[in-house]
Amino acid sequence: MTQYTPEQSSVVLAIGGIDPAGFSGLQADIKALHSIGAHCYTVPTAMTAQPAQAGEPAQVYPVSTEEFVAQLNACLSHERPSAIKVGLMPNQGLAIALKNWIGEHNLTEIPVVYDPVFANTLNKSLLVDPPQVIVERLLPITTLMTPNLLEAALWSEQIATEDADLSKPETFARQWRKAGAQQILVKGGHSDDSSSTDSNMVSDYFIGLGTGGPQAFWVSTPKLPLNQPCRGTGCSLASLIAGMMGFGYSAADAVVIAKQRLQEALFAPLSFGEFLKPNFQAIKPATISSTEAAQIPLEKLPSVHFPSQPYHFNFPSCGDSPLGLYPVVDSAEWIERLLSLGVTTIQLRAKNLKGEALEREIQSAIAIAERFNTRLFINDYWELAIKHGAYGVHLGYEDLQTADLHQLEKHQLRLGLSTHCHYELAHALSVKPSYVASGPVFHTNTKDMPWRPQGIDGVSYWRKLVDCPLVAIGGLNESHFKALCEAGADGIAMITAITHAKDAEGTTQRFMDIIKSAVNETYDQKTL
Ligand SMILES: Cc1ncc(COP(=O)(O)OP(=O)(O)O)c(N)n1
Numbered sequence: 040m041t042q043y044t045p046e047q048s049s050v051v052l053a054i055g056g057i058d059p060a061g062f063s064g065l066q067a068d069i070k071a072l073h074s075i076g077a078h079c080y081t082v083p084t085a086m087t088a089q090p091a092q093a094g095e096p097a098q099v100y101p102v103s104t105e106e107f108v109a110q111l112n113a114c115l116s117h118e119r120p121s122a123i124k125v126g127l128m129p130n131q132g133l134a135i136a137l138k139n140w141i142g143e144h145n146l147t148e149i150p151v152v153y154d155p156v157f158a159n160t161l162n163k164s165l166l167v168d169p170p171q172v173i174v175e176r177l178l179p180i181t182t183l184m185t186p187n188l189l190e191a192a193l194w195s196e197q198i199a200t201e202d203a204d205l206s207k208p209e210t211f212a213r214q215w216r217k218a219g220a221q222q223i224l225v226k227g228g229h230s231d232d233s234s235s236t237d238s239n240m241v242s243d244y245f246i247g248l249g250t251g252g253p254q255a256f257w258v259s260t261p262k263l264p265l266n267q268p269c270r271g272t273g274c275s276l277a278s279l280i281a282g283m284m285g286f287g288y289s290a291a292d293a294v295v296i297a298k299q300r301l302q303e304a305l306f307a308p309l310s311f312g313e314f315l316k317p318n319f320q321a322i323k324p325a326t327i328s329s330t331e332a333a334q335i336p337l338e339k340l341p342s343v344h345f346p347s348q349p350y351h352f353n354f355p356s357c358g359d360s361p362l363g364l365y366p367v368v369d370s371a372e373w374i375e376r377l378l379s380l381g382v383t384t385i386q387l388r389a390k391n392l393k394g395e396a397l398e399r400e401i402q403s404a405i406a407i408a409e410r411f412n413t414r415l416f417i418n419d420y421w422e423l424a425i426k427h428g429a430y431g432v433h434l435g436y437e438d439l440q441t442a443d444l445h446q447l448e449k450h451q452l453r454l455g456l457s458t459h460c461h462y463e464l465a466h467a468l469s470v471k472p473s474y475v476a477s478g479p480v481f482h483t484n485t486k487d488m489p490w491r492p493q494g495i496d497g498v499s500y501w502r503k504l505v506d507c508p509l510v511a512i513g514g515l516n517e518s519h520f521k522a523l524c525e526a527g528a529d530g531i532a533m534i535t536a537i538t539h540a541k542d543a544e545g546t547t548q549r550f551m552d553i554i555k556s557a558v559n560e561t562y563d564q565k566t567l
């Protein structure tokens with residue numbers, strides 16, 4: 040369910056400080072990483088002594104470069120790490136040693152998540168050298184930085200242009216990118232600024248590298264009413280992100296999953312003395328089978344939205360009857376043929392038409408669907424769909440970046456959205472569409488897709504996260520219908536199985552019958 044291929048194991052090399060009180064640093068990393076089933080190597084950069092009392096400073100005792108490199112080598116003598124998480128890096132000598140070690144051992148392909156810890160939650164400085172010098176050393180080897188607002192400010196103010204508004208996470212993120220950060224998540228947890236998002240939410244700003252170039256988004260979870268300072272959240276989040284990237288997830292997916300995992304661990308935090316800490320023991324462990332990729336159980340997904348787009352939409356429903364068999368075809372002629380058989384949901388996916396011919400096809404398709412009182416979705420061409428009063432549109436993630444959702448909502452078109460990974464699903468759900476499509480379920484020859492097929496298990500997993508109708512698509516035929524209905528699919532979409540069938544009419548009729556009885560059986564079983 041990701042742009043990359045999720046693996047069965049994730050081994051994270053966690054590099055950071057030892058907090059003997061057990062709130063943050065490597066101890067926090069271990070707990071967070073074990074909760075997602077990742078293995079955690081721990082290489083200390085420093086012992087620390089961080090007293091609870093506000094007046095007393097923290098002590099930091101860095102390890103020597105020799106000790107540091109010996110530990111790194113010892114870890115490497117076991118399995119090669121699949122991700123590296125860097126937390127407290129107290130001086131530039133260790134930063135340089137890490138950079139050199141990564142280069143010497145050809146580990147530059149491994150994702151490095153750097154959480155630039157400058158001070159702890161109690162604002163006690165933990166660095167021996169100035170933060171700017173340390174960050175400069177580590178930036179070239181970092182895949183994703185995760186500063187909080189204060190840490191981001193420390194660096195950004197140095198390089199800010201005069202008109203930059205440094206009170207906002209997105210400004211910091213842009214400044215860091217200018218300074219050479221590949222991908223960055225600026226955590227807004229310490230911000231009182233609510234201009235860009237809902238004040239009941241904690242919003243972080245991400246700039247990453249999507250398949251089609253840089254991508255930027257806000258990722259938000261509800262603010263939890265915590266009545267004591269909570270420690271170790273930054274370390275835990277960065278570790279979870281590294282752990283998910285270690286499994287092979289993209290940075291955007293890893294951020295979305297990690298943010299939700301942390302939210303769940305904070306929902307009923309553990310209280311210890313004057314502090315709280317995330318309760319990773321209380322959340323569901325990951326299930327990792329020997330054959331499938333790791334599956335991380337989540338209660339829901341965070342809200343995700345593009346910087347330019349608010350996420351308060353509400354698209355009309357597709358009605359009470361299940362979407363059922365959902366043929367995706369390329370002409371009005373196909374629509375006429377299939378609707379006359381009683382198909383109730385259909386899509387016009389006209390990839391080979393342009394200009395007037397395209398507009399004519401869309402107009403005819405809409406007229407036919409109206410005659411049969413059927414749910415017709417127009418793929419891609421949302422402006423023409425609005426112009427000619429279509430029932431709905433189906434959009435992919437790329438279309439979402441340019442489509443005017445306000446116009447679609449204003450004209451009350453139904454909206455179906457494709458999703459292939461956690462990040463896309465989180466984004467789609469934030470838009471509150473009329474349905475979400477999930478695929479490819481199986482390998483498809485119809486379209487090149489960079490995602491690994493999710494299988495029926497993937498549909499069941501998606502079902503638990505999706506609070507609107509769910510459509511399955513990709514390599515589907517009649518042998519899958521029963522299992523798909525049991526997995527909770529409301530609609531079963533397909534191209535080849537119908538349009539390449541010898542007897543398309545007979546096949547469609549049979550498919551409708553199978554789906555109808557599978558739906559009835561599933562319903563009977565659920566109500567027994
Ligand atoms: C029901 C349904 N699900 C997914 C898709 C794929 O749409 P999209 O991502 O926009 O890709 P193209 O179909 O445009 O290639 C779909 N069309 N229908």
Ligand SMILES: Cc1ncsc1CCOP(=O)(O)O
Pocket residue numbers: 478479482483484485486512513514515532533534535536
């Ligand atoms: C457009 C699309 N999006 C996800 S899978 C797919 C192709 C589905 O076609 P088929 O049913 O022929 O596998």
Ligand SMILES: [Mg+2]
Pocket residue numbers: 418419433434435438
């Ligand atoms: Mg499309």
